[in-house]
Amino acid sequence: MQRIKHTLIFINEQTYQFESMYGMVHIDEKWLNENIDERTFLILPDEELPERHRRSKAIRPQDDVSGLGFAVSSER
Numbered sequence: 053m054q055r056i057k058h059t060l061i062f063i064n065e066q067t068y069q070f071e072s073m074y075g076m077v078h079i080d081e082k083w084l085n086e087n088i089d090e091r092t093f094l095i096l097p098d099e100e101l102p103e104r105h106r107r108s109k110a111i112r113p114q115d116d117v118s119g120l121g122f123a124v125s126s127e128r
Contacts, residue, residue, distance in 0.1 A: 062071050093102060 062073065063069070064071055095101060
């Protein structure tokens, strides 16, 4: 039901057609949660979680301008 409510946001109430979403960038959630190295950590109760960083193999450092390389390439 939540998905239907979310899609109703993009319908124009006067024409009952979907709004163009050309100004919107869609990022797949798996890019935010993916852990390819499968490392595990033993954490004691008083310790903080270590920082983990994942960089897409598709983006070379010289192509990634201001950290938006993937977002710009996925925009329509």
